[in-house]
Amino acid sequence: MKALQVLIAIGVILGAIFGISAATYALGGWIESGFPVLGHVLVPGGLPGWSWTINLVVLLLVFVMVIATFLTLAERKWSAMMQDRIGPNRATIDLPGLRGRPLGGLFHVATDALKMLFKEDFRPKNADKLLFNLGPILAFAPVLALFAVVPVGPVVDVGGHRIGLQVADPNFGLLWVLAIASLAVYGTSLAGWSSNNKFALLGGVRASSQMISYEVALGLGLVGAMMVFSTVRLPELIQGQTMHLWGGAVDVPGLGVVDVGIPAWGIFLQPIGFVVFFTAAFAETKRAPFDLPEGESEIIGYFVEYSGMKFGLFMISEFAEVVILAAITTAVFLGGWHLGFAGDAWLTERLAGHGILLGAIYSTIFWIKVLVLCYLQLAIRWTFPRFRYDQIQTLGWKILLPQALANIFVTGALVLLDPSLRTLAVVGFLEIGFVLALAMRLTDTEAGHAAGDAQHSADAHGQAPAPLPGPAAASHH
Amino acid sequence: MAYNASKNPTGDLRERLYLPELIRGLAITTRHFLRNLFNPRDTNVQVVDRNSRNLVSTVSYPEEKTPYPPGYRGLHRLVPRDDGKPRCVACYMCATICPAQCIYIEAGEYETVDPVAESRVIEKYPTQFVIDELRCIVCGLCVDACPKDAIRMDTGLHTPSEYTRSGFVWDIPKLLQGPPVSHASDPWNKRQSSAPPPHQHREAHTRIGAGLVPLKLPGGEPQKRTEVTDQPIPVTRFLKD
Numbered sequence: 001m002k003a004l005q006v007l008i009a010i011g012v013i014l015g016a017i018f019g020i021s022a023a024t025y026a027l028g029g030w031i032e033s034g035f036p037v038l039g040h041v042l043v044p045g046g047l048p049g050w051s052w053t054i055n056l057v058v059l060l061l062v063f064v065m066v067i068a069t070f071l072t073l074a075e076r077k078w079s080a081m082m083q084d085r086i087g088p089n090r091a092t093i094d095l096p097g098l099r100g101r102p103l104g105g106l107f108h109v110a111t112d113a114l115k116m117l118f119k120e121d122f123r124p125k126n127a128d129k130l131l132f133n134l135g136p137i138l139a140f141a142p143v144l145a146l147f148a149v150v151p152v153g154p155v156v157d158v159g160g161h162r163i164g165l166q167v168a169d170p171n172f173g174l175l176w177v178l179a180i181a182s183l184a185v186y187g188t189s190l191a192g193w194s195s196n197n198k199f200a201l202l203g204g205v206r207a208s209s210q211m212i213s214y215e216v217a218l219g220l221g222l223v224g225a226m227m228v229f230s231t232v233r234l235p236e237l238i239q240g241q242t243m244h245l246w247g248g249a250v251d252v253p254g255l256g257v258v259d260v261g262i263p264a265w266g267i268f269l270q271p272i273g274f275v276v277f278f279t280a281a282f283a284e285t286k287r288a289p290f291d292l293p294e295g296e297s298e299i300i301g302y303f304v305e306y307s308g309m310k311f312g313l314f315m316i317s318e319f320a321e322v323v324i325l326a327a328i329t330t331a332v333f334l335g336g337w338h339l340g341f342a343g344d345a346w347l348t349e350r351l352a353g354h355g356i357l358l359g360a361i362y363s364t365i366f367w368i369k370v371l372v373l374c375y376l377q378l379a380i381r382w383t384f385p386r387f388r389y390d391q392i393q394t395l396g397w398k399i400l401l402p403q404a405l406a407n408i409f410v411t412g413a414l415v416l417l418d419p420s421l422r423t424l425a426v427v428g429f430l431e432i433g434f435v436l437a438l439a440m441r442l443t444d445t446e447a448g449h450a451a452g453d454a455q456h457s458a459d460a461h462g463q464a465p466a467p468l469p470g471p472a473a474a475s476h477h
Numbered sequence: 478m479a480y481n482a483s484k485n486p487t488g489d490l491r492e493r494l495y496l497p498e499l500i501r502g503l504a505i506t507t508r509h510f511l512r513n514l515f516n517p518r519d520t521n522v523q524v525v526d527r528n529s530r531n532l533v534s535t536v537s538y539p540e541e542k543t544p545y546p547p548g549y550r551g552l553h554r555l556v557p558r559d560d561g562k563p564r565c566v567a568c569y570m571c572a573t574i575c576p577a578q579c580i581y582i583e584a585g586e587y588e589t590v591d592p593v594a595e596s597r598v599i600e601k602y603p604t605q606f607v608i609d610e611l612r613c614i615v616c617g618l619c620v621d622a623c624p625k626d627a628i629r630m631d632t633g634l635h636t637p638s639e640y641t642r643s644g645f646v647w648d649i650p651k652l653l654q655g656p657p658v659s660h661a662s663d664p665w666n667k668r669q670s671s672a673p674p675p676h677q678h679r680e681a682h683t684r685i686g687a688g689l690v691p692l693k694l695p696g697g698e699p700q701k702r703t704e705v706t707d708q709p710i711p712v713t714r715f716l717k718d
Contacts, residue, residue, distance in 0.1 A: 002517035081513040082506045084532040275496065376503070383506040384499070438490065439497035439504075 009104070013371075014364055017063075021153060021363035024058045024165060025356045027051075029158030048161065055167045059152060060144050063367070068319035071374060073109050075319075078375070079382045116312035124196050124305050131194035136306065136313035139187025142180045143317045143324060149176050150327045151235045153337055153363035156355035163355070165363055166235065173233040174226060177328060178219050181284060184317075185211040188286070188293060191314070192302035203302035206389070207286060207293035213396035214283040220404035221277030224270045224411040225332050228421060238336030241265050242344055245425050256346065262425070263340040266333035269424050271431045272407040274333045276400050281329070282377065283396070285321040289384040292392055326373035330366060334373075337366035545633050550617045552634040553608055555652040556627050559659050563649065564627035567601040571619035571628055579612035580619060581605065598664045608652060610636045611645040626658060 028051030030036070034043035073088070080087025088105035092098065123132055153165030170176060185208050192204015226232050229240035245268075247261015267274045283290040294301035303314045330336060338344055351358040387395065414424040491497045512530055519529035522536060522543050536543050545551070555563045567584035583605035613636075619628050632655060639645055659666070 003515045006514055078510060081510045081533075084509060084513060084534060086518070086533055086535045086537065379503050379506050379510070380499075383502045435494065435496050435500070438494065439500040 014368070017367045018360050018364045020058065020062060021165065021367075022356050022360035024054055024363075025153070025156065025158050025163055025359045027054045027058075028163040029161050029356075032161040032163065033159055046161075051161070051163050052167050055165060056148075059150075059165065059167060060147055063152070064144065064147055064320055064323050065316075067323050067371075067374070068316055069109055069113070071319040071322060071378070072112060072315070073105060074374075075378055075381075076108070077105050078378050082379065082382050113312075116309050116315075119308040121308040121310060122305075126196045127305065128194040128196070131190045132305075133310075135187050135191030135194060136310045136317075137187070138190060139184055140313045140317040140320075142183040142187075143320045146177060146180050146324045147327065149173050149234055150324070150331055151238060151336065152327075152366050153359045155235070156359040158355045158359075163359070164235075165359065169233065169235060171233060173231075173235075173237075174222055174332070175232055178215075178222070181218065181281075182211065182215050184284070184321075187317075188302045188314075191306065192293075195302070195305035197305050199299040200302050200304045202299045203293045203295065203304070206295070206299075207302055210283060210286070210290065210292060210392060210396075213393055214280040214400075217276050217396055217400035217404055218280035218284060220401065220408060221273050221275075221280055222332065223404075223408050224273035225266045227408070227411055227415060228266070228269050228424065234331050234336075237266075238331055238338065241335040241340075242338050245420075245422055258343055259345040260342045263335055263338065264421055264425065265335045265340060268428045268432070269421060270333065270407070270411065271428050271435075272403055273411075274329070276404045276407070277332070278325075278329055279400060280396070281325045282380065283392070285318060285325060285377075287318060287322070287377070288381045289386045290392065291386060292389055295386075322374055322377050323370065326370045326377065327366075329373055330369040334369050337362040339365060549633060550615050550620075550630040551632045552610070552630070552636055553613070553619075553647070553652060554629055554632050554655045555606060555649060556629055556655065557653055557657045558663075558665075559657045561653075561657070563603060563606065563653055564625050564658065564663075565603045565606060565623075566599055566625050566627070567603040567606075568624060570622040570624060574618045574622040576616060576618065577612045577614045579609040579614075581607040581609075603649065605648065606652060607646055607648050609646050611642060625663075626660065629655070631655070 031054055032046055032048055032051050034041045034046035036042070077087040088108040089102040091105065091107035091111050092100055092102050093107055123129065148167040149170065151164060151166040151169070155162050155164035157163075188207040188211075189204045192200045192202070192207065195201070225237065229237050231237060231240065241264055243264045244259070244261030245264050247259065249257045250260045252258045262268070286293050291301075294303075303311055306314060339347065347361070348358065351361070410427070411424065414427060415421065417423055509532060512532055516529055516531035518531050518533050518535075519527040520537075520541055521527045522541050524534050524536060524543070527534065555565060558564050565582075567582055569582055569584075572578075572580040572582050582603050584601045585604035586601055587599055615630070617630055620630055636645065
């Protein structure tokens, strides 16, 4: 029964995503053909290339903001489930049919928003008024601007117009991501400095130093993917990932010839790049285990003096960063809006005349991948303890940076060696398999592991330590 | 599911690589998440008896209440007799032993010719029996001290909330509740009047002192009998100058 409810809820979410995507495609086509109403065209000749306006509204304000808003609930509800708790379930609406039904805590989103809006908007007496107000804006705006270059759906034919689900497609694609992502730190630093509070200042300084450390790894993590696909434009990156490394066509009875294969996804070609980029971008979101700038148990963080909706902007920008990090990771490493393993060519061929349908299906696939990555980030946040400050810097400079550099050299060599990318993929699969095998071996032999531990401790404590050679032994004489 | 960490993490490839351990941790978290997502919550109020695949152990309090263990000390009640009057005989034992001094009793005396036959054998009853529930520390000593089983803490209730302090001062109409209790040894079940019973009832030490019971001492010394006197012992003997 519960499983059925969960499946229905998932279905409703996917249906909403599908519907909104289809509506966006349709509206984009409507705008580009000049608002035809009942056969009468408002703008003769249409507005070619103007579908980005509807993409701007829908992608940023509907998809990113709504998902970020619901992530505030998911953060609490999912963490409760991971920790075997119930989670928020008290807010109800006293209407017939809804009375006494918390719907999984859905109304807590509304109560949170109302609380943020109606709380006192307090400003410390000696705070710098301009910068204090500018802080949340500068923290929030770049995060949304990041999403402009992410293609959510393919470019399809709608009423004779080429409509994509992307706000802007500049030829500097990923560089925009790197440039704008580093702007967000101004908001946090300014918020920390202008609050006239030493703890806020500490948080701001921590934020800026953490950003600087991970900015390097963030960029270098993406370099491998750029080299492999020889582009920085995100649509081309996604297009490059549709290629099958190994594969062929399988004749499925009833469906026709379906293409099956292993796609050239970034995560297969660049597993180290994926880990480095994901870790660095995770550190950029300033969420646990990288929440040193916030550090709620030691310093309260750069937004300690903020309240009301200004604090709400910091919080929602954090969750928007989660969504956008998931979206960029999906686009660069998980094949974007493609199914990948099977059926892409088959689907495109079957839905050749139905651009809106094809685009909506692909957009839904993209958002499914994004939601899975959002879950992964929340699970990471609720699984791992926070790093110590020196561990953060060590991870950034001594582990991620050399790994990323080595990855770039190895990737470059392998791409030169084998332009079909198959060698690179073999190396990637070996890396993934190595890590997974280590992780699996730990889980499936609990008893053997315990026995091994006993032997281990016997080695450590049961026997006398071997005499140290060299100077240690010589010092006794 | 307890995980034994390696004794020497620096020599363990898995722990040094860090990533396998991260994946393992995420697997544990996700396993809990999926189990709790797809399985209905077990609402058995006896948490230890829950055997659902859902791992949530919360008892959602106002809707679900864990039963209290037997012997739980709840709100006081004055135990009624079968005729509805309190069993209390106003002996002040509970008020005396109460460490929080939250019990206040005023005793009344039954008329020798009481219309109720049961009351004829009892001399006293409480005209006022007041417990300040805010001062009560719920130690249960009053229940132990009561010789007539007249006060109990077996209601299994908490003190209900009130808006004023005076609301927590409970008197007989509020305290006298619950099922009536009757024992075969109750005076009104054994005797017909409040006159002293025919047999001489003495405590054991009194009888030893009176020589009714031979006191055996080691060494076969002749027993030195305690002087028993009807005269009151002067209190000044125990006072310091």
